[in-house]
Amino acid sequence: MANKNLHQAKDSKKDEFYTQLADIERELKHYKDHFKGKVVYCNCDDPRVSKFFHYFSYGFEDLGLKKLMATCYKSQQMDLFSQNNAEQAIYLEYEGDKNGNFIPDAEEIGIKPLKGDGDFRSEESIALLKQADIVVTNPPFSLFREYVAQLIEHDKKFLIIGSMNAITYKEIFRLVKEDKLWFGASIKSGDREFGVPNDYPLNAVGSRIDESGNKFIRVKGVRWFTNLDYDERHEDLVLYKKYTPEEYPKYDNFDAINVDKTKDIPADYEGYIGVPITFMDKYNPAQFEIVKFRKGDDDKDLCINGKPPYFRIIVKNKKLLTHPKEE
Numbered sequence: 001m002a003n004k005n006l007h008q009a010k011d012s013k014k015d016e017f018y019t020q021l022a023d024i025e026r027e028l029k030h031y032k033d034h035f036k037g038k039v040v041y042c043n044c045d046d047p048r049v050s051k052f053f054h055y056f057s058y059g060f061e062d063l064g065l066k067k068l069m070a071t072c073y074k075s076q077q078m079d080l081f082s083q084n085n086a087e088q089a090i091y092l093e094y095e096g097d098k099n100g101n102f103i104p105d106a107e108e109i110g111i112k113p114l115k116g117d118g119d120f121r122s123e124e125s126i127a128l129l130k131q132a133d134i135v136v137t138n139p140p141f142s143l144f145r146e147y148v149a150q151l152i153e154h155d156k157k158f159l160i161i162g163s164m165n166a167i168t169y170k171e172i173f174r175l176v177k178e179d180k181l182w183f184g185a186s187i188k189s190g191d192r193e194f195g196v197p198n199d200y201p202l203n204a205v206g207s208r209i210d211e212s213g214n215k216f217i218r219v220k221g222v223r224w225f226t227n228l229d230y231d232e233r234h235e236d237l238v239l240y241k242k243y244t245p246e247e248y249p250k251y252d253n254f255d256a257i258n259v260d261k262t263k264d265i266p267a268d269y270e271g272y273i274g275v276p277i278t279f280m281d282k283y284n285p286a287q288f289e290i291v292k293f294r295k296g297d298d299d300k301d302l303c304i305n306g307k308p309p310y311f312r313i314i315v316k317n318k319k320l321l322t323h324p325k326e327e
Helices: 004-012 021-028 051-058 123-131 141-153 164-168 170-177 277-281
Strands: 039-042 067-072 090-094 109-113 134-137 157-163 191-196 215-220 222-226 256-258 272-276 288-293 312-317
Touching: 021 051, 021 157, 039 051, 039 123, 051 067, 051 090, 051 134, 067 123, 141 157, 141 170, 157 164, 164 170, 164 222, 164 277, 170 288, 272 277, 277 312
Parallel strands: 039 067, 039 134, 134 157, 256 272
Antiparallel strands: 067 090, 090 109, 157 222, 191 215, 272 312, 288 312
16 A cells, blocks of 8 residues: 555645656566657656656667657756756757767757646647657656546556555456456565655655755555556466465355455356456466456445455466356
8 A cells, every 4th residue: 555655745736756766667677668769758858857758868769769859847947967946848859969979968868948837737748749759757646537537538548656556446347347447577575665756745655865956755555557568467366275265255235255465366266256356466367357346236345254355456367267247
């Protein structure tokens, strides 16, 4: 689950989190074949601090990119090494090394002012989005639903980071169920460190300030969300437990058994199974079918002896010989 930092960000709208380069590198290594000849757009990225822009600009030739674009909100400066104190939104464009040193020098990066504020929903940003093949960024967590809806509307490939609990939103879960969106490869558990703006309050465990005065927080329950395929997504979850009625109680309001941990899914159960949302870390669409989310036959939260477990996804094993009758 997301910790208090995510709730704090949502309440205050201070959700400008800067993803660390090591986390980007661990995830992007699974998709390198997807980027050859493509236009990449980072549309929520201050280039002064964005590790996404760093990753793609320094890896431009290795990835075989066609073009890299980035936009940032109006509080950013045109000088790449400035402070966050300007009122000019900017657009950056990089088309690869020109002087042979294979380093993205400032003179090789086109920096242009935007007329508007650089918001991803602005007409200027949408016009750039239409040029892109793949969007890679860390969008505002508080606007995640709206952000994903825009990507789907424009039929874009994407790799973005957000709260794991976003799959509990009905709009996002529908995409998961239809196999149009899934978790990325590298983050399966634990927390991750993010950089935050200088005015972000540090009042949580794990917060720190480095020797240069940069602020960082640790956030639990984050995941990559993508519609880029990768090999590990098609590996079967190994099941070893046997079903017993004593160990796997049924819900009061739906004919399915409850499983508290993904590793405990019984290998021999042919009916419906309620699993935690962390199941999505191991989900193989060829092995399991996602049936529904959270609600029972009475359209109320799934319950066991009158008590609802934390959000459950109802699935069934597609690889068993028989299946329950469809509703």
